[in-house]
Amino acid sequence: MQKTMEMDRETITEKLNSYGIAADELVSFVTCDLSHPETYGTCVLCALRGAICVIYEDGTFLLRKYSEIKSINTENYISSAAVVIRTQTEEMALSYFTLSVSAKIEQFMSLVRKLMDGQNPDCVKMEEKTGDDFSYINRGRKKLFLRVLSYVPKYKKQLVKMILIIFLITGINLIQPYITGTILYDHVLNPDGMFSGRIAELVILIASIAAFSTFLGILQGRIGAEMSGNIIYDIKTEVFSSMQKLGMSFFSSKRTGNLLNRINSDALDIQYFLNDGLPNFIINGATICSVGLFLFIVNPVLSVAVIVPLPLIALIIKKSVRVFKKLKWHSWRKSSSMNSVINDSLMGIRVVKAFGKETSETERFCKASKELCDNRIREGVASAKVFPLLNFIMALGGLVVWGLGGAQVVSGKLTFGELMSFVGYLSLLYNPVNFMVKTFDWWTSCMNSAQRIFEVIDRKTDVPESHSPISIENLKGNVELRNVTFSYEPNRPVLKNVSLSVESGEMVGLVGHSGAGKSTITNLITRLYDVSDGEVLIDGVNVKELSFDTLRSNIGMVLQETYLFTGSIAENIAYGKPNASRDEIIDAAKKAYAHDFIMNLPDGYDTLIGKNGMDLSGGEKQRISIARAILMNPPILIFDEATSSLDTKTEQQIQKAMQLLIKDRTTIAIAHRFSTLKNADRLIVVEEGCVVEEGTHEELFNKDGGVYASMAKKQLESLNITAEI
Ligand code: ATP
Numbered sequence: 001m002q003k004t005m006e007m008d009r010e011t012i013t014e015k016l017n018s019y020g021i022a023a024d025e026l027v028s029f030v031t032c033d034l035s036h037p038e039t040y041g042t043c044v045l046c047a048l049r050g051a052i053c054v055i056y057e058d059g060t061f062l063l064r065k066y067s068e069i070k071s072i073n074t075e076n077y078i079s080s081a082a083v084v085i086r087t088q089t090e091e092m093a094l095s096y097f098t099l100s101v102s103a104k105i106e107q108f109m110s111l112v113r114k115l116m117d118g119q120n121p122d123c124v125k126m127e128e129k130t131g132d133d134f135s136y137i138n139r140g141r142k143k144l145f146l147r148v149l150s151y152v153p154k155y156k157k158q159l160v161k162m163i164l165i166i167f168l169i170t171g172i173n174l175i176q177p178y179i180t181g182t183i184l185y186d187h188v189l190n191p192d193g194m195f196s197g198r199i200a201e202l203v204i205l206i207a208s209i210a211a212f213s214t215f216l217g218i219l220q221g222r223i224g225a226e227m228s229g230n231i232i233y234d235i236k237t238e239v240f241s242s243m244q245k246l247g248m249s250f251f252s253s254k255r256t257g258n259l260l261n262r263i264n265s266d267a268l269d270i271q272y273f274l275n276d277g278l279p280n281f282i283i284n285g286a287t288i289c290s291v292g293l294f295l296f297i298v299n300p301v302l303s304v305a306v307i308v309p310l311p312l313i314a315l316i317i318k319k320s321v322r323v324f325k326k327l328k329w330h331s332w333r334k335s336s337s338m339n340s341v342i343n344d345s346l347m348g349i350r351v352v353k354a355f356g357k358e359t360s361e362t363e364r365f366c367k368a369s370k371e372l373c374d375n376r377i378r379e380g381v382a383s384a385k386v387f388p389l390l391n392f393i394m395a396l397g398g399l400v401v402w403g404l405g406g407a408q409v410v411s412g413k414l415t416f417g418e419l420m421s422f423v424g425y426l427s428l429l430y431n432p433v434n435f436m437v438k439t440f441d442w443w444t445s446c447m448n449s450a451q452r453i454f455e456v457i458d459r460k461t462d463v464p465e466s467h468s469p470i471s472i473e474n475l476k477g478n479v480e481l482r483n484v485t486f487s488y489e490p491n492r493p494v495l496k497n498v499s500l501s502v503e504s505g506e507m508v509g510l511v512g513h514s515g516a517g518k519s520t521i522t523n524l525i526t527r528l529y530d531v532s533d534g535e536v537l538i539d540g541v542n543v544k545e546l547s548f549d550t551l552r553s554n555i556g557m558v559l560q561e562t563y564l565f566t567g568s569i570a571e572n573i574a575y576g577k578p579n580a581s582r583d584e585i586i587d588a589a590k591k592a593y594a595h596d597f598i599m600n601l602p603d604g605y606d607t608l609i610g611k612n613g614m615d616l617s618g619g620e621k622q623r624i625s626i627a628r629a630i631l632m633n634p635p636i637l638i639f640d641e642a643t644s645s646l647d648t649k650t651e652q653q654i655q656k657a658m659q660l661l662i663k664d665r666t667t668i669a670i671a672h673r674f675s676t677l678k679n680a681d682r683l684i685v686v687e688e689g690c691v692v693e694e695g696t697h698e699e700l701f702n703k704d705g706g707v708y709a710s711m712a713k714k715q716l717e718s719l720n721i722t723a724e725i
Helices: 009-018 099-116 135-139 141-149 153-188 199-245 259-298 300-307 309-347 349-354 358-410 416-458 518-525 548-554 569-576 582-591 595-599 618-632 648-662 674-679 697-701 707-719
Strands: 026-036 039-048 051-055 061-065 069-076 080-087 091-098 479-487 493-502 507-512 533-538 555-558 636-640 666-670 682-687 690-695
Touching: 009 026, 009 039, 009 051, 026 099, 039 091, 039 099, 051 091, 069 099, 080 099, 091 099, 141 416, 153 199, 153 259, 153 416, 199 259, 199 416, 259 300, 259 416, 300 309, 300 358, 300 416, 309 349, 309 358, 309 416, 349 358, 358 416, 479 518, 493 518, 493 533, 493 690, 507 518, 507 674, 507 707, 518 533, 518 636, 518 666, 548 555, 555 618, 569 582, 569 618, 582 595, 582 618, 582 648, 618 648, 636 648, 648 666, 648 674, 682 697, 682 707, 690 697, 690 707, 697 707
Parallel strands: 507 666, 507 682, 555 636, 636 666
Antiparallel strands: 026 039, 026 091, 039 051, 051 061, 069 080, 080 091, 479 493, 479 533, 682 690
């Protein structure tokens, strides 16, 4: 596991002293391992007697008194999180950390909460907590490695073939030095040898063995590629399907944008290891063991000479592995920082261009890229030192063997051929050592990647389907919220004790200022989130008890922002009913007033949209979305009206399409336009998470001092169309 530069108590008290804080003020501290959401760096959170403070890597310092803090929480992203505090006037992330230290941070925060509650600082202690969600990090690499290997048994046949080939390759490796040493020199080139003069046959034998070995190598590569490819396919499928099951809170994190990239490159690291690292590790390990054993049996004296440099080699490897590990970790951090610069810049390219920040963004990228480049150079320099040094020591070992072996040849204890074989075996013993260092490198990358992948796979959804879900065949479409309270984040309720009901077939408009909680109400009805308190009922059944299938197939959505998937227009319309016939699709498009503009597209209903295809205007996208809902024909419809203004013709078309769509179904519309508001059977006014008014447009419009009346009148004034209404 990678570690951050942990500071000790003494260093921290020294730092605190430099900020004028006495050493006995420090109650406890914890080290965080990110300086920004995706930039690695160390910062220390300190719990003081009367305040919390953070010492950042660059020497800056921040302090907030407990009396000022309203709440302290962690905000989880994917494999990182932040410690966030809220005061009367501000909300800020104090520090960021990877989930590998989350258990420690939780312990620290519970201690801080106790101090905030006024407990005696001399009595509070850090609780020992176990059972972190991301337990692989804490349980260590062995468990992680075993889990990666647990994907292998599914491919038993390939595995057996692979093991057989590995044994054959190891066997051939063992035969070769014997043939090119003892057989060649003692039996073929020696006039008294068993096969004296049969050079051509020996050459053919050596060539055949080399050809067979190459064939086995190709076969092993092929089986390895097949197996690792399939394993990675399994892992990626598992990650993707796990992600699909996660609740919206997972996706609302800003850092999900590069999640797929990350999974792809992490999966690739595992594939490299399974494909190349692991088989070669086994081959080399088996070669080292069998050659070692063989040499001892054949010539124990020379074998001791072979072993002499091994402790030195082991020491150098041990030291260099530590250096490589550190350098790798730094490179990983630097490349993460560079990626987040690229990500930031590309995701916010409109803002970058609007503010003319292209040059400064390029400078930011160059800085991050240079840091990565410098670290990669350091890596290269380190390996340029280590590997030649290892080779030199091995060459010295070879010289010792030559010396001692030569003496044995002269004294007649050893034949020249045997000495040549021994030298051959020596390289069989030393060369894999080099490879083992590289394999360790791969192993480290593979484990880091596996850790991140399993974190996503193991993440539990906060909106699980009931164990015995209820399916309703013909849903009537009665919707009710009963005393619902909901907060996205702890202690910040967005809906407060909301109760409302919508009868089957009724059209209700949700009205309110921006941020009042209208979309949140629809999010709870569709169960994108679960209520914190109270109940959401559909046809009298709690949505938590309903099967996902019933929920998804009975609630249609027309959202402000219509997302069109890569594919044809027809496929996009049929997204909710993939088996719809072309006639049904065209009929839905006609009802949504989309048919005409679709027919004007180059390939009509087969025109490709989305990535690499055509882009549609907001009004066109909305009509596609309405066509989708018409085709799906759900008993409950949620309609989030677009706030952006459309031209009069498009607006009229959308209104007509909507009238057709809402007919005979329960409709909950987040309404902004007067045409929609006036047509609603009933309006529900939401203000700061509470239902404050209910009634028809006329009733509410004429209510003196009413929230709706004031909103509507302001809007009318600004639109200057009072007369028309
Ligand atoms: P608008 O008309 O502008 O869409 P709304 O009435 O639909 O606003 P909601 O989107 O329900 O308002 O948001 C209600 C409150 O919840 C807002 O303060 C918003 O910042 C907050 N909120 C919405 N989504 C999240 C989220 N995923 N995480 C945290 N807070 C959120």
